C-alpha cells in the first residue's frame with residue numbers, strides 16, 4: 275500500500291513528484307523544470323538568482339579571459355581561413371566554443387543574458403578586429419582604423435561571404451553556451 279503524498283505548496287493536491295534539490299513534494303501547478311527532473315518554486319528561484327548573479331569583477335575577469343583566448347583563436351582563424359571555406363568555418367566554430375569555455379570557466383560556470391552579450395562582443399572583436407592584427411599594423415606605423423583591419427582580415431570583399439558566415443557561426447557558438 276503506497277502512502278498518498280500531498281504537495282508542500284498546495285496541501286490539497288495529491289502528487290507523486292518531489293523536488294530534485296530539497297525533496298519537498300511538488301505538483302504540476304508549482305513545479306519548475308530543471309536540467310534533471312523538477313524543482314520546487316523555492317529551489318528554482320535560488321537557481322535563477324545564482325545564474326544571474328554575476329559581479330562586475332566577474333564580467334571583467336570573464337571578459338579578459340575570453341579576449342585572451344579569442345585573440346589567439348581569432349588570429350589562428352585569420353591565418354587558416356585562406357585554406358578553404360570548411361576550415362574557415364570549422365576554426366571559427368572552435369574559436370567561439372573556446373571563448374565561451376574560457377569565460378564560463380573564469381566566472382564559475384554562470385550563465386545569463388548579459389554574459390551572453392559579453393561573449394558575443396568578444397567573439398566579434400576577436401574575429402573582425404583581432405588585437406594581434408591590429409598590433410601588427412601598429413608596428414608598421416599605420417594607425418589601424420576599423421575599416422583597414424576589416425580589409426586586412428579580408429572580411430570585407432565580395433568573395434569573402436564565407437568569412438562573414440564564419441563570424442556569425444563563431445558568435446553563435448560563443449553565445450549559445452550562456453543561454454538560461
Ligand SMILES: [Zn+2]
Pocket residue numbers: 293294295296297298313314315316317318
Ligand atoms: Zn526544492
Ligand SMILES: [Zn+2]
Pocket residue numbers: 281282283284287300301302303304305
Ligand atoms: Zn504544488
